[in-house]
Amino acid sequence: MSWDGERVLVTGGASFIGSHLVEDLVAEGANVRVADDFSSGETGNIEAVEDEIExxxxxxxxxxxxxxxxxxxxxxxxxxxxxxxxxxxxxYPANCATNMALDNIVYEAAAKNGVDRISFASSACTYPTDIQQERQRLSEDMVSFEERGGAYADEVYGWAKLMGERSLQAYNEQYDIDTSAVRIFTAYGPRENETHAIVAFMAKAYAGQDPFQIWGDGEQTRNFTYVKDITRALRLAAENITDGTPVNAGISRYVTMNEAVEIIFDYLDWEPDEINYMTDKPVGVRHRAADTTRAEELLGWEPVYTVEEGIKNTLDWYVENRDKEYVRENLETLLHER
Known part of the structure; x- marks a missing residue:
């Protein structure tokens, strides 16, 4: 399908991922509306296109x-x-639980107003936690709504995302709305805040934190996926999937926290005298990486950006847009505020 002239709503469109998606859609000729409460999104994220959107x-x-x-x-x-x-x-599990209400209100309003399609930003947190202690790539069929015991999501946030997927399928069944869901794996990139791992590491290194703090032993892995790969997957899912079938958007490479930190240190040409591994902090599952077979088959999607390229792009943005003294003085607040 062509996005030229399409009337598109991006909820959370001033957020990190949302703002990149908004820019992509504007470039494709869509008429874009952003709905956001700006609790985490920022007007600055969409300033490049603010005169072209509602x-x-x-x-x-x-x-x-x-x-x-x-x-x-x-x-x-x-x-x-x-x-x-x-x-x-x-x-903040109760905060995350409110996403179940949010999703269904948006779906219901969309159905009432006769929208043609809904594309939902889901999460890798929908996957069972017990299968992520060893290295095995996660495929979409590892979650099932049909089998007894077919779901075991990651914390309340993961359960809310999983229920968002199931509700979306219900709206497809009842109202015949085209629906799709993209399970996002550890997105990062420009405009992300410091509460997420990659940008948190950048903030700590930029501020010269020494001893440098890493939650856990640093050997836990994630498949850090650059934001522009994520937004492309969302658009392709909306174009190609109609029945709510979920697809993964993530790289298949296992990247340890220690590896990510070393890339950042090398690029900044700085390293601490000591690293403090904080094993009492929450770290989530041990290993996480995506099987992208379904995305390749249904969407023709595979990631374009390597971790090294994505971190370089993100760090360039961070250094250009963050004052070093401000980061140093406010580091703890930046790392823990949403």
Whole structure:
């Protein structure tokens, strides 16, 4: 399909991933509306296209605002959520639980207003935690709504995302809305805040933290996936999937925290005298990487950016946009605020 002239709503469109998606859609000729409460999103994230889009400020957990946001819309990209890094989702489970209400209000409003399709930003946190202690790539069929015991998500945030997927399938079944869900694996890139691992490491290194703090033993792995690969997957899913079938968007490479930190140290040409491994901190699952076979088959998608390229792009942005003294003085606040 062509996005030229398509009326598109991006919920959470001023957020890290959402703002990149908004820019992509504007470049494709879409008429874009952003709905955001700006609790974590920032107006600066969308300033490059603010004259070309419509911006609505409000809380999508409120029916009237969700109704206004979805009126006269063809496609909804639903990215709005209460979320943060590992520390946030561990410490604020009730906040994350409200995503179940948020998702269903957006879906209901979209159905009432006759939207054609909804694309949902889901998460790798939907996958069972017990199968992520060893290195095995996660495939979509490792989660099942049909089998008894077929789901065991990662913390309340993961359960909320999983219920968001199931609710979306229900709206497809009942209202015949085209639906898709993209399970995002450890996204990072410009505009992400310091509560997530890659940018947290950048902030600590940029501020010269010594001893340098790493949660866990540093050997836990993630498949850090650059934001532009994620937004391309979201667009392709909306174009190609109609029945809510979930697809992974992530790299298949296992990257340890220690490896990610070394890339950052090398690029900054700095390293600490000592590293403090904080094994009492929440670290989540031991290993996580995506099987992208389904995305390749259904979407023709595979990641373009290497971890090294993505970190370089993100670090260039970070150094250009963050004052070193400010980061140093406010480091603890930056690392823990959503």
């Amino acid at each position: 911006i609505l400020r409000g809380n999508l957990k409120h029916w009237d605002f969700a109704d206004e946001a979805t009126e006269d819309i063809d496609t909804v990209f639903h990215l709005a959520a209460d979320h943060g890094g590992r520390g946030y989702i561990s410490q």
